[in-house]
Amino acid sequence: LNDGMIVQVRERLSTMPPCDVALLLESSRSRTRSEIWQLIEPDQYSDVLEDLSEDVRNGIIRQMVPEILADALEDMDTDDLVETLSGLPEAVSQDALSSMDEQDRQRAEQALSYGEDTAGFIMNTDTITLRPEVTVDVILRYLRLKGNIPKGTDTFYVVNRSDELIGSVPVTELLTARPAVKVEKLMTQDSVAVPVDMHENEVASLFERYDWLSAPVVDKENRLVGRITIDDVVDIIREGAEHSMMSMAGLDDEEDTFAPVIKSTKKRSVWLGVNLLTALMAAAVSDMFEATLSQLAVLAILNTIVPSMGGAAGNQTLTLVIRGMALGHVSGSNARWLIGKELAIGFFNGVIWAVLIASVIAMWKQDVMLGGVIAFAMMVNMVAAGLAGAMLPVLMKKMNIDPALAGSVILTTITDVVGIFAFLGTATWLLL
Amino acid sequence: LNDGMIVQVRERLSTMPPCDVALLLESSRSRTRSEIWQLIEPDQYSDVLEDLSEDVRNGIIRQMVPEILADALEDMDTDDLVETLSGLPEAVSQDALSSMDEQDRQRAEQALSYGEDTAGFIMNTDTITLRPEVTVDVILRYLRLKGNIPKGTDTFYVVNRSDELIGSVPVTELLTARPAVKVEKLMTQDSVAVPVDMHENEVASLFERYDWLSAPVVDKENRLVGRITIDDVVDIIREGAEHSMMSMAGLDDEEDTFAPVIKSTKKRSVWLGVNLLTALMAAAVSDMFEATLSQLAVLAILNTIVPSMGGAAGNQTLTLVIRGMALGHVSGSNARWLIGKELAIGFFNGVIWAVLIASVIAMWKQDVMLGGVIAFAMMVNMVAAGLAGAMLPVLMKKMNIDPALAGSVILTTITDVVGIFAFLGTATWLLL
Known part of the structure; x- marks a missing residue:
């Protein structure tokens, strides 16, 4: 890469979707990888890191300053944040955690406490909850005020005063319901919730069997603590299926094809x-x-x-x-x-x-x-x-x-x- | 199974979700499989058949009368219908097609014409389309009148008078938009569409890379012909990953563990x-x-x-x-x-x-x-x-x-x- 090309490459990278930048990094050998990484805009770091496999991601993180890493981590959704942290060596993840601001650190530590490969580990905490006594009209007005709905939301969850999950309402249901109807009339009560300590493979087979797009996650007291979306489950399904093939040849699932x-x-x-x-x-x-x-x-x-x-x-x-x-x-x-x-x-x-x-x-x-x-x-x-x-x-x-x-x-x-x-x-x- | 038990089993089966009945069939040897099948209510046939793997499904279909099979097929979504038909021997699928009513036969033949393993093969045709000049308010009133929205709908597609795809509006966007806003102001124009003849593996990697929940399918003239939903793609992703493992041991992907x-x-x-x-x-x-x-x-x-x-x-x-x-x-x-x-x-x-x-x-x-x-x-x-x-x-x-x-x-x-x-x-x- 000469100087003229660097400018061009930097421009190209800044207009590419993060997942394509990640694919490019995955397909490069390690030296080229560091060169490309240096040309990525810092505000893209978190999105690109999310999409990398563990081996490749850790290789890149090892070259990052803790403060910049912490900034990138703070921009991540909870599930990606804990996945990244848990794959890092203890010392590096401690460094990163202590460079993060108070609120994000607590969010990460809470999720990390559920233990690796559990539902709590892969869930997001940005769930929109409804109260049973509210009408559709009120909800629509609230949502218009709020302005945006978290990515991958296909269902709103209904909780009572103690935050216990009592039902769910698909997003599409809100579109077809009459404005005066109350949530308690609309909601499905027998929806299945995922316990926060369920193993991720079990979660994945539930998603696959019941064709879910998302599922609520509850703690032991049936209190809603988050939701799991299909995009995270897709990764688990593919990795689970690949795991057998890789293991049967004595390879690590996360083995990086382009490692030194x-x-x-x-x-x-x-x-x-x-x-x-x-x-x-x-x-x-x-x-x-x-x-x-x-x-x-x-x-x-x-x-x-x-x-x-x-x-x-x-x-x-x-x-x-x-x-x-x-x-x-x-x-x-x-x-x-x-x-x-x-x-x-x-x-x-x-x-x-x-x-x-x-x-x-x-x-x-x-x-x-x-x-x-x-x-x-x-x-x-x-x-x-x-x-x-x-x-x-x-x-x-x-x-x-x-x-x-x-x-x-x-x-x-x-x-x-x-x-x-x-x-x-x-x-x-x-x-x- | 004695007579008293048969009644009990029949009752249990009728209250089980179809995917669980399918799992039970998959996990049984072939004789037990036929016995269980005879105890299933005919109106569950189509849902259970959809969830079975090809080998097991064909084994069961071979024992069905063409008329009953045709009834079950007519109840299926287009994507499941063509998947089932294409896995059957030519003679059996012709028999089934000719027993189906005119409209469903046309629907099946159209989809079959796209060729196996293409986007056209796995898409559904129950897409809700919007016109650019319509306001949110009008859409909400229309949807309330219509009463139900097809399963797995997370995005509405916007088409012009010649049915060409010109944009898309996420369902959640309709909830947060002001009633007077027109669709053309809301819609994303650069959304990617899947060509109807794209190979399913390519479709699956697009879904995985961009974390899509659904995608519009267009023909050569950019006319919207259907949509693909993530639940079908999940199967392709898993099968693709399993395919390598099974092939490396000289096995067929669809090999039935409990075949004779x-x-x-x-x-x-x-x-x-x-x-x-x-x-x-x-x-x-x-x-x-x-x-x-x-x-x-x-x-x-x-x-x-x-x-x-x-x-x-x-x-x-x-x-x-x-x-x-x-x-x-x-x-x-x-x-x-x-x-x-x-x-x-x-x-x-x-x-x-x-x-x-x-x-x-x-x-x-x-x-x-x-x-x-x-x-x-x-x-x-x-x-x-x-x-x-x-x-x-x-x-x-x-x-x-x-x-x-x-x-x-x-x-x-x-x-x-x-x-x-x-x-x-x-x-x-x-x-x-």
Whole structure:
């Protein structure tokens, strides 16, 4: 970037919507990112920061002066504010909090106190409330005076004198109601409220199931404390669905595609370390059959086929069960049936692929007995794969381990060990 | 289920919200599903069908009489109607269409003509439009007369005499505006409209980026033809994110967790067949080194370690790039930089894990030379894995192949072949 271009870029950036600036930052490597950031107008900081993913945002915040950061944070809605603060290292977020003015600090500390990933964490506090005894006419006059209604408001909530939630009125209802009607006649009383300590994933599945655009949030005494809007829930839904895919490859959900090489290498090394242990374990099993392998080199050549097929089949079952659990389709009551089903599929898969591989090997290596051995190993491993793929996520969930993160490693270890044992064991017994 | 229980279940079902009935059906195996379906009131059919996934819905529809199906379809919103019809086999959907009444059939055929996965396919046609010269007061009186506003309406669209979209007015704006103000003073003119033939994934990323709750849909002449609401987009966002995970395990997105065993076995067999070919290809590479393997059984034992590590590292890169492309972060301009980055990570990974595995093997097998051979193979394969993981999705996208579906198979084939070649080839050269 030369000086003439800088002016142009600065101009372009100031007219772009904040979400597009955020996308540009996300798609740049880290050096370009800092350069672009310096060209953004300070009054855009808060909107752009809101739209960034955690890794990228923290990288930028680390280069900001606490006072400027505090200014940007004060301009944010409560939900974005706490999300940003909670992703920061303790020291940085404390610095930022203490640079903020009294009122905003209290607002942030209150929301932070609900605990991460709860409804209280993702809610906004700019809710418009109505009283049951007021008429539509009065409300319309009040709203005209007030002049603006917070973004994403599709429903007004009705509270009594103790701030307890007693009903709700859709915005569109106010447009069609006669002016003299009282709110208590208009309101729906059986609307569902979200408890402030509900987990965000549960909130997201409620939104998805009931097609909500927003929902009221209440504390233990049923007092209205805020509202959650669909735009925040959309992020949770997408992140939830992505989480499984990223975890199954040993990646962090928030992993920044354009992070520096060293940082990415470090982040991914844990997973590769675990994989090395798995591979060494498989090698150790083969090692037990060294005598057999040294007599029949053909076994060494075919040794990977059975574990590989078991891994692929088991992984299909695992993925399906993990998704079923995420969608709420798989629970205690039907888990047993599902395990039975996957066991049956494993059996059928075993029969099909055993016959196929036996024919291929018998022809390729001109050895019917060898074909029989690999067929038997395939059968055993396919059944093991189906069983492991279905049982692992159910068991892990009971033990509070994330099946998406650890499931595939454990599954592969099982299908490797069972596959090698079955193949080399049977071969030792029958072919020597 | 005995007779007494049937009455109870029927009662329970009739008071449950349709989305909960749908969840119950999704979580049941196919026999229970038909039993439950028979207990649902016919006037709930359309709402329940809407909320089911394609596989489950088609299973139920196959058991319905065309006339009853047509009745249920007629009660649906346009977007749900076309989604249901397009998922059905041609013969069944033709039967259903011809049993529907004239008006609904036309509505369905019009929407179906836009082509699957387009904005026209997911839009609704129940849009309320305003004229620019009308005052707020007149609109309020009109709405009170009309009595109800379609679900999910957060914005009214302003059209001129030729039905061309010229602006939009948020519902909340009507509440705060003075009665005498004209629509043309209130409306935003630069609101973005979705072309009717835009792909649904593009629509979804616009919604996500700009936090829209709804968007107007226009034809080529900029005439308003409908609107898309966030509840339909939420499904697309979730399915899009899930699609990659399911495809990477060779599963269909709509795969029903509780389908009968035979059906599931059939659906998954293509993937396992492809995997068998991959495994046989790896075996064929090992086969070229049969002489080496028969002289040194230790090579057979260690032969799986290098391919396995390459597969794990390559899969991390592949997953990250596929997600980056789905989020719109990775495109032509930064793809080259990203490939360079992943190559560098592959190099560093190679160095780290080569040193580690060399030490382990040198100690385990008391053979420094063997450690050196496996270290070299690891280096080569890690670099290949990084390169393949980053380049494959970029290349496949250019060739219009879905990288999530085919990427991981091709990647594994590459890391298997390169890994075995590097390991056994170097061993043949140096150790014999």
